[in-house]
């Protein structure tokens with residue numbers, strides 16, 4: 001479902017506002033510091049329960065305020081949102097007027113992905129962002145993943161507690177056995193999902209990076225040597241794990257490697273090409289989420305103009321016309337959006353100035 005109305009209160013520098021959104025395509029234009037990223041951040045918050053810019057929620061609440069609200073109405077007339085109080089650190093979630101305690105309830109209603117000018121640095125910089133990216137897709141595409149992940153984190157916590165407190169014997173063996181079992185289940189699910197990604201990715205690379213399509217490979221590293229049994233590896237490394245005080249192998253350590261002709265993509269592609277690669281991956285994931293049809297995916301693209309020349313923006317335009325998601329794009333000026341703006345006027349455009357958002361008539 002697209003979101004058709006968005007309300008924000010006390011969010012960053014944004015004036016309290018209610019926006020009527022286009023179900024497919026929305027543009028936000030404004031100068032540096034006007035509030036474009038803040039607006040995208042508010043939508044991201046609805047989908048993830050956190051910011052993509054800071055881990056400190058007190059940075060997000062408007063100066064001199066103690067709470068903020070973000071809420072949305074989807075095209076099925078479902079209302080959902082959250083109120084975050086920075087004094088108490090609590091978050092109140094409401095879906096159709098009913099309070100919920102778990103953020104995952106809210107996340108079922110909205111699948112948000114974001115690309116910022118910094119995204120590719122983070123994405124290629126270390127496994128954290130790649131893990132986040134894959135698991136966001138897993139959460140929406142593999143229906144049992146959310147429950148499985150919750151159970152996994154509990155088991156990992158128990159096992160790590162044993163490692164940290166040097167608890168050996170029956171208790172440790174029990175958690176190790178549980179850990180191995182659930183790691184294998186998750187690894188298999190992720191393996192299946194990565195295969196889905198591989199199959200879909202070439203289509204988007206063909207549009208966005210046609211010269212590179214044939215020689216790109218995606219490899220899945222499950223978190224331990226896939227030729228060996230996890231339990232055997234853990235037994236062999238038991239002393240090392242007790243020394244470190246946490247689990248050194250397992251599904252929490254997975255990664256994905258992207259290579260071109262056998263070399264790391266990030267070492268070969270230019271910054272603009274890396275952005276196109278990340279866009280291709282994001283469209284891939286969007287397509288996979290869209291296919292399960294629980295929610296219409298939302299794609300936030302902050303500062304589209306950065307690093308993309310006119311040809312790349314044309315390829316981007318072709319991509320967005322082939323994916324069924326709701327897109328929010330920010331740009332410094334109208335020029336940076338050329339040739340992305342559709343000639344059929346089928347979009348909404350807003351101007352952002354000093355935190356005030358106003359609709360631009362077409």
Ligand SMILES: Nc1ncnc2c1ncn2[C@@H]1O[C@H](COP(=O)(O)OP(=O)(O)OP(=O)(O)O)[C@@H](O)[C@H]1O
Nearest residue numbers: 012013032033034035036037038059060061062063
């Ligand atoms: N908690 C806050 N309360 C009020 N204002 C804030 C808060 N946090 C940041 N700001 C201000 O909000 C403004 C908008 O920032 P934002 O990053 O959204 O701008 P932007 O339009 O995306 O700019 P750019 O094009 O440079 O990326 C900045 O001037 C910033 O100083």
